[in-house]
Amino acid sequence: MSPPSTASSPSLAIDPAASPASTAAAPSSSPPSLERARHVAVPVTGDWVALVDDVVVDVLPRWSTLSRADPAERVTAEQVLAANVDVVALVCPLDRPLSANRVERQLAAVWESGAVPVVVLTKADVVASVDPSVVGAGTTDVLVTSAVTGAGIDELRALATEGRTLALLGPSGAGKSTLVNRLVGRDAQTIGAVREQDARGRHTTTARELVPLPGGGVLLDTPGLRSLGLWDAADGIAASFADIAELAAACRFRDCRHDREPGCAVTAAIADGRLDGRRLASFHKLEREAAVFELLQDEHARRQAGRRFGRVVKEHKRLHPDRWRRE
Numbered sequence: 001m002s003p004p005s006t007a008s009s010p011s012l013a014i015d016p017a018a019s020p021a022s023t024a025a026a027p028s029s030s031p032p033s034l035e036r037a038r039h040v041a042v043p044v045t046g047d048w049v050a051l052v053d054d055v056v057v058d059v060l061p062r063w064s065t066l067s068r069a070d071p072a073e074r075v076t077a078e079q080v081l082a083a084n085v086d087v088v089a090l091v092c093p094l095d096r097p098l099s100a101n102r103v104e105r106q107l108a109a110v111w112e113s114g115a116v117p118v119v120v121l122t123k124a125d126v127v128a129s130v131d132p133s134v135v136g137a138g139t140t141d142v143l144v145t146s147a148v149t150g151a152g153i154d155e156l157r158a159l160a161t162e163g164r165t166l167a168l169l170g171p172s173g174a175g176k177s178t179l180v181n182r183l184v185g186r187d188a189q190t191i192g193a194v195r196e197q198d199a200r201g202r203h204t205t206t207a208r209e210l211v212p213l214p215g216g217g218v219l220l221d222t223p224g225l226r227s228l229g230l231w232d233a234a235d236g237i238a239a240s241f242a243d244i245a246e247l248a249a250a251c252r253f254r255d256c257r258h259d260r261e262p263g264c265a266v267t268a269a270i271a272d273g274r275l276d277g278r279r280l281a282s283f284h285k286l287e288r289e290a291a292v293f294e295l296l297q298d299e300h301a302r303r304q305a306g307r308r309f310g311r312v313v314k315e316h317k318r319l320h321p322d323r324w325r326r327e
């Protein structure tokens with residue numbers, strides 16, 4: 001008897017959590033030709049899996065994992081958006097107001113994932129001028145692009161060289177699929193017009209899709225992102241606010257909160273215009289969110305442990321009723 005054939009392949013076809021609204025991975029959404037052994041973790045887009053006769057028998061270790069708090073369950077469930085991504089382009093359209101706070105939240109999630117973020121401003125052709133420094137604050141590269149003029153496209157393509165995966169993340173109508181088509185040089189993805197009154201998109205892309213680039217890189221087009229609740233992103237927050245950490249090294253107190261402490265180098269930088277006060281407020285907000293997340297996680301773990309203990313006691317009573325009899 002010959003041994004079963006094994007193969008390793010990226011899960012191009014497997015995307016059980018494809019819809020941004022879906023929470024649990026429904027096995028029925030896997031292609032019928034690929035099944036999953038019962039003990040194996042659910043693969044997500046970008047995972048490499050080992051196959052034996054079309055059955056997924058193993059999900060290989062991930063080198064990056066982009067997660068968010070599941071919008072339906074908040075702190076109790078992690079939703080993995082993509083695995084093994086090298087660079088995440090945070091796509092921000094210039095045809096609507098740009099929220100630096102939102103970009104900072106997303107940057108924290110990407111740094112936490114192990115991938116490298118880049119902010120990609122799209123639709124530069126619809127505005128008279130662009131100031132890339134409004135986001136990123138020098139800690140992240142910002143690319144200004146236009147699918148109409150072709151600006152920034154080559155620079156973006158250079159981030160997805162052979163063997164690298166570039167994921168595009170951003171709100172519906174931001175121009176993610178348009179960028180994918182420009183990068184691959186053909187109409188690989190469907191494009192949808194935005195609403196006239198507020199430039200919002202219509203959620204044209206509905207599943208995460210890996211699109212191979214001629215040069216050997218891979219693009220990951222994603223459905224428009226509605227929200228990004230941070231999942232355990234304390235390190236990611238620290239990484240995205242490296243400029244504040246650098247300033248904080250000169251604060252008089254090591255545990256300075258950069259509030260009203262004397263000798264605070266961070267508030268001094270705000271006072272003389274080197275740091276935007278909005279950015280410090282955004283940092284504090286995300287830090288508070290991370291602290292609340294940790295508290296809720298602890299509470300959740302405590303309850304789960306309590307429940308597990310209750311179940312063990314119940315089972316023990318069933319097996320040894322004699323030991324639980326009251327004298």
Ligand SMILES: Nc1nc2c(ncn2[C@@H]2O[C@H](COP(=O)(O)OP(=O)(O)OP(=O)(O)O)[C@@H](O)[C@H]2O)c(=O)[nH]1
Pocket residue numbers: 122123124125126145146147148170171172173174175176177178179190191192193194201202203204205206222223224225
């Ligand atoms: N003027 C201009 N319009 C653009 C540009 N890029 C995209 N668009 C338009 O923006 C609209 C939305 O583009 P899509 O690529 O479908 O946006 P998306 O981010 O993939 O949206 P979802 O799939 O819904 O998440 C379309 O009408 C595009 O033609 C650009 O650089 N300039």
Ligand SMILES: [Mg+2]
Pocket residue numbers: 176177178189190191204205221222223
């Ligand atoms: Mg799209």
Ligand SMILES: [Zn+2]
Pocket residue numbers: 248251252256257258259261263264265266267
């Ligand atoms: Zn300080």
